[in-house]
Amino acid sequence: MEEPVGGRRRPRLVSSLALGQRAWEVTLEWERGLLSWRDPQPRRRGGNCFVPASEIIAVEETDKKCTSGKWEKMAKPHAFTVYYVKRAQKHRWRCREVTFWCIDEQLCNQWIQALKELLELQKSRPKQLLVYINPYGGKRQGKRIYEQKVAPLFSLASISTDVVITEHANHAKDNLFEVNVYKYDGIVCVGGDGMFSEVMHGLIGRIQKDSGIDQNNPKAPLVQNNIRIGIIPAGSTDCICYATVGVADPVTSALHIILGDSQPLDVSSIHHNNAFLKYTVSLLGYGFYGDILKDSEKKRWMGTIRYDFSGFKTFLSHHYYEGTVSFLPAKPTLGSPRDKNRCRTGCYICSHSKQQLEEQQNYGSEHNEDEEEDWKVIKGKFLAINAVNMSCACPRSPKGLSPAAHLADGSIDLIIVRKCSRFSFLRYLVRHTNQDDQFDFTFVEVYRVKKFQFTSKHLEDNDSDVKDIGKRHFSQFCSDHPTCCCTLSNSIWNCDGETLDSLAVEVRVHCQLIKLFARGIEENSNDEAIYC
Numbered sequence: 001m002e003e004p005v006g007g008r009r010r011p012r013l014v015s016s017l018a019l020g021q022r023a024w025e026v027t028l029e030w031e032r033g034l035l036s037w038r039d040p041q042p043r044r045r046g047g048n049c050f051v052p053a054s055e056i057i058a059v060e061e062t063d064k065k066c067t068s069g070k071w072e073k074m075a076k077p078h079a080f081t082v083y084y085v086k087r088a089q090k091h092r093w094r095c096r097e098v099t100f101w102c103i104d105e106q107l108c109n110q111w112i113q114a115l116k117e118l119l120e121l122q123k124s125r126p127k128q129l130l131v132y133i134n135p136y137g138g139k140r141q142g143k144r145i146y147e148q149k150v151a152p153l154f155s156l157a158s159i160s161t162d163v164v165i166t167e168h169a170n171h172a173k174d175n176l177f178e179v180n181v182y183k184y185d186g187i188v189c190v191g192g193d194g195m196f197s198e199v200m201h202g203l204i205g206r207i208q209k210d211s212g213i214d215q216n217n218p219k220a221p222l223v224q225n226n227i228r229i230g231i232i233p234a235g236s237t238d239c240i241c242y243a244t245v246g247v248a249d250p251v252t253s254a255l256h257i258i259l260g261d262s263q264p265l266d267v268s269s270i271h272h273n274n275a276f277l278k279y280t281v282s283l284l285g286y287g288f289y290g291d292i293l294k295d296s297e298k299k300r301w302m303g304t305i306r307y308d309f310s311g312f313k314t315f316l317s318h319h320y321y322e323g324t325v326s327f328l329p330a331k332p333t334l335g336s337p338r339d340k341n342r343c344r345t346g347c348y349i350c351s352h353s354k355q356q357l358e359e360q361q362n363y364g365s366e367h368n369e370d371e372e373e374d375w376k377v378i379k380g381k382f383l384a385i386n387a388v389n390m391s392c393a394c395p396r397s398p399k400g401l402s403p404a405a406h407l408a409d410g411s412i413d414l415i416i417v418r419k420c421s422r423f424s425f426l427r428y429l430v431r432h433t434n435q436d437d438q439f440d441f442t443f444v445e446v447y448r449v450k451k452f453q454f455t456s457k458h459l460e461d462n463d464s465d466v467k468d469i470g471k472r473h474f475s476q477f478c479s480d481h482p483t484c485c486c487t488l489s490n491s492i493w494n495c496d497g498e499t500l501d502s503l504a505v506e507v508r509v510h511c512q513l514i515k516l517f518a519r520g521i522e523e524n525s526n527d528e529a530i531y532c
């Protein structure tokens with residue numbers, strides 16, 4: 001039965017179709033983009049199901065041979081299956097299916113046609129993707145995860161893919177400078193944070209090159225692009241996936257890609273002496289996290305537990321580092337790292353930053369904040385300097401290094417952990433795993449900033465031009481603790497899981513430079529009352 005609604009162009013489609021052994025009233029509302037099916041006998045429980053068109057994965061005519069015995073008893077059954085997103089526990093998504101049947105072939109075709117037309121209206125969905133798989137990331141399961149869990153879903157959603165299995169580090173990055181990236185709706189990386197970082201560097205670098213932007217110029221306004229990056233988690237920490245989706249789960253990520261989700265993301269650029277070093281989207285950490293990464297890279301053979309091993313070892317070594325941190329605070333309108341509110345899907349602070357960014361771009365009003373505002377300077381001895389563009393939530397720390405950090409507000413949370421006792425540092429670390437406030441310590445400071453710089457004391461002491469490269473790695477016994485064996489040496493930077501060796505860095509955030517196939521972490525995401 002077709003019924004025009006209020007004189008609107010597209011009529012609502014309402015039919016009595018069989019689901020299992022019973023007849024259901026199935027409705028497709030074009031205006032609301034909603035598929036629903038209702039048990040006409042209300043005394044039965046759980047009889048109402050709603051699926052927004054934006055969450056339908058695919059619609060297919062159902063092959064009669066594949067169905068159970070009940071079909072064979074019918075003269076000429078016709079059926080179609082709707083695949084849709086089902087929310088499960090802890091931000092996981094799953095692909096569910098429902099098969100409706102009837103004896104009228106024309107009615108069945110009408111439904112298939114209508115649902116396919118509705119899917120065609122979902123304009124943000126990708127049709128062509130370029131996929132890079134790191135076969136050696138995490139537990140070395142990247143290829144299997146992609147082939148068994150992700151490729152069948154992409155194929156169901158009629159997404160065509162070009163797949164590259166990387167043969168060496170930087171393969172994906174170099175490849176992105178060679179291929180025609182513009183023919184793809186998105187790039188998918190199968191791996192961990194390091195693999196994401198490689199793909200991001202390739203994509204941002206390629207866009208800047210094609211736009212004539214010199215990445216070495218720290219003041220250059222970087223060019224955005226609409227090619228989204230999808231992350232299929234298959235690494236060791238998978239923090240970028242976890243902090244943007246709410247879970248590190250390959251099927252969930254594949255479904256976010258299929259639905260064409262879009263989550264803008266801040267990217268910070270790291271320079272020194274007018275030379276571009278790297279970009280970062282999650283953690284840029286000197287001291288503790290740099291040392292863990294440096295040690296763990298030598299232990300890749302251990303697999304994912306290398307981080308636990310190196311983490312314990314680095315904790316025991318209790319190294320601290322001297323230097324100067326200077327930073328430009330962000331405007332108070334961007335909130336504070338001590339806020340109770342979290343960045344979630346449709347975040348107000350990130351949306352407001354987007355508006356401001358658009359106004360800036362329209363009026364070309366990028367004013368020089370350095371001259372207008374005060375830089376703050378902190379000199380001292382630090383166990384860790386962590387700059388995070390997002391919460392850095394991950395399975396090890398579900399609330400992350402800075403729980404109130406925002407994905408797309410154009411600011412960095414700068415966490416400074418001053419030298420303290422091992423016991424105090426342990427208390428600080430433990431608070432990353434429970435509900436207590438990890439910033440409520442006298443030796444921890446946290447600031448929301450736009451830009452920051454760090455210079456190691458060794459570089460300051462040895463003149464700004466380091467003449468003797470050997471001095472970069474010298475170390476001496478700690479004069480304060482002659483018996484504890486902690487050394488005063490240089491650390492390295494942990495830059496989204498990639499090592500970066502630089503005694504001084506200048507870091508600046510680029511608001512919403514890239515987009516991911518994600519939507520941020522959903523609030524109350526497994527609300528059974530709304531979805532079937």
Ligand SMILES: CCCCCCCCCCCCC/C=C/[C@@H](O)[C@H](COP(=O)(O)O)NC(=O)CCCCC
Binds near residue numbers: 400
């Ligand atoms: C006594 C219990 C202490 C527990 C402390 C837990 C604190 C964990 C915070 C983790 C933050 C992680 C930030 C993300 C880092 C990743 O980018 C990086 C590379 O990831 P991948 O490429 O997927 O391997 N991972 C790390 O640097 C590992 C940090 C591990 C810290 C124990």
Ligand SMILES: Nc1ncnc2c1ncn2[C@@H]1O[C@H](COP(=O)(O)OP(=O)(O)O)[C@@H](O)[C@H]1O
Binds near residue numbers: 133
């Ligand atoms: N085929 C390959 N062989 C070796 N290294 C690779 C390959 N492909 C990518 N890499 C590099 O592996 C590093 C770690 O990858 P990632 O997927 O993040 O795994 P993990 O989370 O275990 O660190 C990245 O620096 C990436 O550049």
Ligand SMILES: [Ca+2]
Binds near residue numbers: 266
């Ligand atoms: Ca941010």
